[in-house]
Amino acid sequence: MSSLVAISTPAWTIPGYLEVCDGRLRISGADAVELVHVHGSPLFVFSEARIRANIARLQAAAKQVDRPIKFCYASKANSNMSVLKVVRDTGIDIEVNSGGELYKALRVGFRPDQIIFNGTSKTDEELDEAVRAGIYSINVDSIYEIELVENAVRRARSELNSGLPPARIALRLVPEIGTRSHLGLQTALLTSKFGISSSEVLDAFRRCLQHPELIHVCGIHIHVGSQTPDVEPFAEAFKSMWNHLSAIHRETGLTLEHINLGGGIPVNYLRDRSQADELPEHERDMLGADLEPAAVLTEALRVARESARDAGAQQMLEGVTILLEPGRSVIADAGVVLTTVRNIKHRPETNDVWLLTDAGYNILLSMNNYKWYYHLISASRAAEPSNTEYKVAGPLCDSGDVYFDIERHGRLPDYRRLPLEVKPGEVLALLNSGAYSLAQMFHYNGRPLPAAVMIREDGQAEIIRRRDTYEDLLVNDVW
Numbered sequence: 001m002s003s004l005v006a007i008s009t010p011a012w013t014i015p016g017y018l019e020v021c022d023g024r025l026r027i028s029g030a031d032a033v034e035l036v037h038v039h040g041s042p043l044f045v046f047s048e049a050r051i052r053a054n055i056a057r058l059q060a061a062a063k064q065v066d067r068p069i070k071f072c073y074a075s076k077a078n079s080n081m082s083v084l085k086v087v088r089d090t091g092i093d094i095e096v097n098s099g100g101e102l103y104k105a106l107r108v109g110f111r112p113d114q115i116i117f118n119g120t121s122k123t124d125e126e127l128d129e130a131v132r133a134g135i136y137s138i139n140v141d142s143i144y145e146i147e148l149v150e151n152a153v154r155r156a157r158s159e160l161n162s163g164l165p166p167a168r169i170a171l172r173l174v175p176e177i178g179t180r181s182h183l184g185l186q187t188a189l190l191t192s193k194f195g196i197s198s199s200e201v202l203d204a205f206r207r208c209l210q211h212p213e214l215i216h217v218c219g220i221h222i223h224v225g226s227q228t229p230d231v232e233p234f235a236e237a238f239k240s241m242w243n244h245l246s247a248i249h250r251e252t253g254l255t256l257e258h259i260n261l262g263g264g265i266p267v268n269y270l271r272d273r274s275q276a277d278e279l280p281e282h283e284r285d286m287l288g289a290d291l292e293p294a295a296v297l298t299e300a301l302r303v304a305r306e307s308a309r310d311a312g313a314q315q316m317l318e319g320v321t322i323l324l325e326p327g328r329s330v331i332a333d334a335g336v337v338l339t340t341v342r343n344i345k346h347r348p349e350t351n352d353v354w355l356l357t358d359a360g361y362n363i364l365l366s367m368n369n370y371k372w373y374y375h376l377i378s379a380s381r382a383a384e385p386s387n388t389e390y391k392v393a394g395p396l397c398d399s400g401d402v403y404f405d406i407e408r409h410g411r412l413p414d415y416r417r418l419p420l421e422v423k424p425g426e427v428l429a430l431l432n433s434g435a436y437s438l439a440q441m442f443h444y445n446g447r448p449l450p451a452a453v454m455i456r457e458d459g460q461a462e463i464i465r466r467r468d469t470y471e472d473l474l475v476n477d478v479w
C-alpha cells in the first residue's frame with residue numbers, strides 16, 4: 001500500500017524543519033529514511049537550526065520585556081557535547097546538576113561565570129570542583145548544605161594556598177506552588193524533595209551571613225517544575241521570591257543580585273491534537289501547551305512590579321538580574337527518534353495488529369516513567385493519512401515497554417494511528433524527543449545505545465554520538 005493519497009499538510013509539520021518531501025519525512029532538509037539507511041536504527045536526529053531558533057525565541061522574549069535575562073540552559077535535558085557546543089555558541093549560559101555535568105560544561109568551553117549548579121545531594125568532591133572553578137552560583141538546597149560549601153572553601157584555600165574569593169551561592173526555595181504537570185515533574189511543593197521551605201528562608205539567609213569571608217549569597221531560586229502549561233505558577237513563584245528578597249533586604253540590609261525562576265517553559269508535544277483525542281482534557285492541555293516565554297516573563301514581572309510599587313521598592317526590582325533555566329524548550333522539539341518496525345503480529349482474539357519497533361524505554365525513559373506522549377508518525381509514508389490503529393511496543397523484555405498506558409490510567413492513547421498496512425522495515429518517527437531521552441539512556445537487555453546525528457545548518461548530517469558496539473557493553477565490567 002504505497003499509493004500517495006494527497007492530504008493537506010500534516011499538523012505536525014514545521015516549515016523549514018519538519019517537512020514532507022516525496023512522501024517522506026525531512027528533518028532540516030535531510031531525508032529521514034536515508035539517515036536510517038546510512039546510520040542505522042534506532043537513531044536520534046537533532047537539528048542545529050532548530051536549537052538556535054528555540055534559543056533565539058527565548059532571547060526575543062527577553063527583549064519584549066526589556067530586561068537583560070541570563071538564560072542558563074538546563075543541561076540535564078541533553079548534555080551531548082555537540083548539543084552543548086551549539087548552546088555555548090549562541091552565547092547563553094548553563095545550569096548543571098552534578099560534577100559530571102559541570103565537567104562537561106567546562107570541557108566544552110563555558111566560562112565558570114556562566115555556570116550555575118543545582119542539586120539536592122551534592123558530594124564534597126562536587127562542591128570542591130564548583131568552588132575551585134569559581135562558578136556564578138552554587139544553588140544550595142538546604143540550610144545544612146551552607147556549611148558544606150563553607151567547608152569546601154576552607155579546604156580549597158588551605159590546599160591551594162590561594163586567596164580564593166568567597167563562593168557565590170543562591171538559596172533554592174520550595175514555596176508550595178502547584179502546577180498542572182505530572183506530580184513527578186512538580187518541584188515547588190512541600191511534598192517534593194527540593195529546596196528550603198518559606199518558613200525557614202529568613203533563618204537560612206541569616207545563617208549565610210555568618211561567614212561572609214567564605215560565602216557570598218547572591219541570589220534566590222525556584223523551579224516550579226517541568227512542562228508547566230500556565231503562566232500563573234511562574235508569576236506566583238516570582239512574586240514569592242521577590243517578597244522574600246525584599247523581606248531579607250529589610251531585615252538584614254542584604255541586596256540580592258538575582259532571582260532565578262528555573263525552567264519549565266512547556267513544549268507542544270501533541271502537535272496534532274486529533275491524534276490524542278481519547279486522552280483526558282487536562283492531560284491534553286498539559287501536553288499541548290503553547291505558552292510563549294514572553295507571556296511568562298511579562299506576567300511574572302507584572303505581579304512583582306505591583307508588589308514592589310506597594311513596598312516603594314521599584315528601583316531594587318529593576319536592579320535585580322533575572323535568570324531562567326530552560327531545558328525542554330531548547331532541545332525537546334529539536335530532536336526526533338527514528339525507529340524501524342522489526343516485527344508484526346495479529347491477535348485474532350482482540351483484533352489488534354501489533355508493531356514491534358527497535359525503540360524502547362531504554363532510550364525514551366519518560367515513556368515509561370511518566371507515560372509521556374511522543375507523537376508517532378510514519379517517516380517512510382509521511383504524507384499518507386494516519387487513521388489505522390495499531391498497538392505499538394518497543395523491543396525490551398518487559399510488558400511495560402509499550403507505547404500505551406499499560407496501567408490503564410489513560411495517560412497515553414491505547415492505539416497509535418499510522419497509515420494502512422504498516423510492515424516490518426517501515427521507518428517511524430517519534431517527534432519532540434530531544435529532551436530527557438539521550439541523557440537518560442541505559443543498556444537494559446544488553447542493547448547497545450543508539451547513534452545520534454546533528455543536521456548542521458548547511459544540511460549535512462554529522463555524527464554527534466557513535467552507536468555503541470557490543471564491546472561497549474563490557475567496558476566497566478570487571479571479569
Ligand SMILES: Cc1ncc(COP(=O)(O)O)c(C=O)c1O
Nearest residue numbers: 074223226263264325326327328
Ligand atoms: C532546577 C531545574 N531547573 C531547570 C530545569 C529544566 O526544566 P525544563 O526542562 O522543563 O525547562 C529542571 C528540570 O526539571 C530543574 O530541575
